[in-house]
Amino acid sequence: MDQAEQLRNIVKKSQQFVPKAQIFTVTSGKGGVGKSNTVVNLAVQMQKRGKRVIIFDADFGLANVEIMFGAIPRYNLSDLIYRGRGLQEIITPGPMDVGFISGGSGITGVNNLTRDQLRFLVQSLSELDSLADIIIIDTGAGISDSVLEFVTASPEVLLVVTPEPSSMTDAYSLLKALHRNEEFLQSQTKVKVISNRVMSEEEGKGIFGKLSTVVGQFLQGDLEYLGMIPQDAALEKAVRQQKPVSILYPEAKSAKSFEMIANRLLGMGEVPLPEKKGILQMLSRFVYRKN
Secondary structure, eight states: OOHHHHHHHHHHHHHHHSOOOEEEEEEESSSSSSHHHHHHHHHHHHHHTTOOEEEEEOOTTOOHHHHHHTOOOSOOHHHHHHSOOOTGGGEEEOGGGOEEEEOOSSOSOGGGSOHHHHHHHHHHHTTHHHHOSEEEEEEEESSOHHHHHHHHHOSEEEEEEOSSHHHHHHHHHHHHHHHHOTTOOGGGOEEEEEEEEESSHHHHHHHHHHHHHHHHHHTOOOOEEEEEEEOOHHHHHHHHTTSOHHHHOTTSHHHHHHHHHHHHHTTSSSSOOOOOOHHHHHHHHHHHHTO
């Protein structure tokens, strides 16, 4: 039996017995649109609803999530792959016991790992499906290979955009790259838009409408509107204090918006809960690509 077949067997065997976590991959066309802030606050809101949440910071080389949490991880993904640390050792506890895994600076992308390293990563991360109900993946911004690796493999993608023209343009560029990627299967991926830093619900829906129109016309793709996050003073204060607004100012308009979006993602609103596929089914895409 070759290594590729062994990898497939690991994935299949683990999928049969391990509870499956719901996975959300959060991305954006450009930096500075509040993507990591969105990740952290959604995680906090879901944790408030009794879910066990782990954030996987796949923005390799940066540390946005740990800055938002005001916590420095002792170990990261590089320590798991290269230095023999266990999975639970590299999960850093954040506010409200939200766990997060830092990607570290020693990895540039999952597809750059050797087959043996990937096999070990799959075996190790298989534990996440039993440690968490929700896994939120925070990708880098833009259309780099490492971003597209996660977005193309994810069952649910949350795309954060702002009213800035450059944000809209770059979001479309990301979606265009996604649709042109041979690994992307539109029928298996839902792309949901979050309009951030808007003045009103109308503005948020307007941003989505413009993006949805061009995606439908030029890419024959479908988008779903998830909701909007208003820019308010409480949110700005929380960011400066390195605390999630959902904890520091839970009654703020922005915190209430994060709460509403979290409810929708958990099936507590008008959007039905999608089928859970788990981290292993997602990682299996990387496994099969190695052949």
